Amino acid sequence: MIDLTGKVALVTGGSRGIGRACAIRLAEAGADIVLNYVTSRGQADQTAEEIAALGRKVAVIRADISEEDDVHSMLDFVGETFGKLDILVSNAASGGFRPLLSATARNFEAAMNTNVRALLYLLQASVPLLEKSDGRAKVIGISSHGSHTALPFYGLIGTSKAALESLARHFALELGDRGINVNIVQAGLVATDSTRLLPAADEMFAGSRMKSMVGERDLEAYDVANAVLFMASPLSDLVQGQTLIIDGGAAIHI
Numbered sequence: 001m002i003d004l005t006g007k008v009a010l011v012t013g014g015s016r017g018i019g020r021a022c023a024i025r026l027a028e029a030g031a032d033i034v035l036n037y038v039t040s041r042g043q044a045d046q047t048a049e050e051i052a053a054l055g056r057k058v059a060v061i062r063a064d065i066s067e068e069d070d071v072h073s074m075l076d077f078v079g080e081t082f083g084k085l086d087i088l089v090s091n092a093a094s095g096g097f098r099p100l101l102s103a104t105a106r107n108f109e110a111a112m113n114t115n116v117r118a119l120l121y122l123l124q125a126s127v128p129l130l131e132k133s134d135g136r137a138k139v140i141g142i143s144s145h146g147s148h149t150a151l152p153f154y155g156l157i158g159t160s161k162a163a164l165e166s167l168a169r170h171f172a173l174e175l176g177d178r179g180i181n182v183n184i185v186q187a188g189l190v191a192t193d194s195t196r197l198l199p200a201a202d203e204m205f206a207g208s209r210m211k212s213m214v215g216e217r218d219l220e221a222y223d224v225a226n227a228v229l230f231m232a233s234p235l236s237d238l239v240q241g242q243t244l245i246i247d248g249g250a251a252i253h254i
Contacts, residue, residue, distance in 0.1 A: 002233040005030035006134070008082045009232065010074075010126075012036040012065050012118070013092030015044035017192035018142060021221035022089050022228045024050055029229055031087060032057035034078055038064050038092070057082075065092050066113035068121050075125040085129035087232045090119045091142040095157035097198055103156055115160035119167055123175070123182075130180050137179060138232045141168050142224070143186040143243065145251055153199050161186075165243055172241030181240050183231050187224045188247025213249035 009026045013019040015037040023033050024047065033051050035058060037044035044060050051058040061077055063070040078085055095111035119141055130137035143165050145151070146158030165184050172182040189195060189208040198204060209218060227246045230236055245251060 002029050002229055002235065004087075004233065007031040007086040007232075008034065008078070008084055009087035009089065010034040010036065010078060010085055011089040011091060012122070013038075014089075015040040015047055017194065018187065018190060018221045018224050019089070019091040020047045021225035022091060022142075023047060024054075025222065025225035025229050026087065026089075026232060027051040027054050027056045027058070029233075030056070031232075032082065033059070034074075034082070035060045036063055036065065036074065036092065038062060065090075065118040065122065066110075071118070071121040072125050075122075075129065078126075079129055083129075084132035085126055086133040086135075086137055088122060088126055088130065088137075088139045089142070089228060089232070090122055090140070092118065093142070093157070093160075093194075095160060097153040098156070099153060100155040107156060111156040111160045112163065115157065116163045116167060119164060119171075123171055127175065127178070127180070131178060133179065135179075135234060136181055136237050138236065139168075139171070139175075139180060139182040140228050140231045141165075141182075141184045142228075143184045145186065145188055145247065147186065149251065151198075151204070168243075169241045176240050181231075181236065183236070183239055183241065184243040185224060185227045185231060186243050186245045186247075188219050188245070188250050190219050190221055190224060192221065208247075208250050211250035211253065212247070217248070219246065219248055 014035040063074040147161035
């Protein structure tokens with residue numbers, strides 16, 4: 001059993017979907033949680049109540065992780081409140097579903113700022129706290145199949161996820177000898193509030209189900225959270241700069 005007792009984890013975009021599942025799963029393993037949100041305060045509070053019911057310390061903090069000042073303020077709070085950071089899950093994402101031909105500069109910047117630049121800001125601000133971790137600190141970015149597969153209306157998000165995976169590898173190179181692991185968990189198609197809005201979502205979910213090689217079980221947010229739990233634990237100390245794909249095998253064949 002993975003035991004994260006005494007660890008402090010920051011989960012961005014932790015109020016719902018995969019972020020919420022990650023925050024609860026890490027708390028179930030014993031970690032105290034800093035739960036970041038930007039718009040969904042009610043859902044963040046509900047998630048925090050579930051974490052507190054597990055007997056964990058939990059702090060809810062609003063911050064737009066695409067804004068450098070917000071990120072620094074959030075990490076200042078973590079330092080003042082907890083004194084260290086052991087686990088950072090960079091999950092918050094945005095971008096909108098639209099054809100690339102109709103994408104504007106503002107659309108592109110929004111996707112890149114939230115999905116890629118945020119990890120840059122988060123690590124620049126959190127390294128001093130991560131270096132205070134007992135054992136190796138763990139940074140996990142959440143990516144998706146769109147980083148390597150063309151999906152309808154997903155061009156901006158997919159491009160940003162590919163950049164996120166590259167950024168993580170380069171951070172691993174810079175931070176590995178400083179006691180910090182940086183990896184990616186790449187999720188297949190999971191039913192969330194966001195993915196349900198994808199054009200032709202029903203057909204995409206049906207296609208993913210047909211390509212899965214684990215029977216009729218659908219990929220759920222908690223499956224992704226379990227992979228994040230592994231990456232956050234000492235079991236992954238020798239996993240560095242990698243992308244772990246959680247999709248039931250759907251991506252390996254046509």
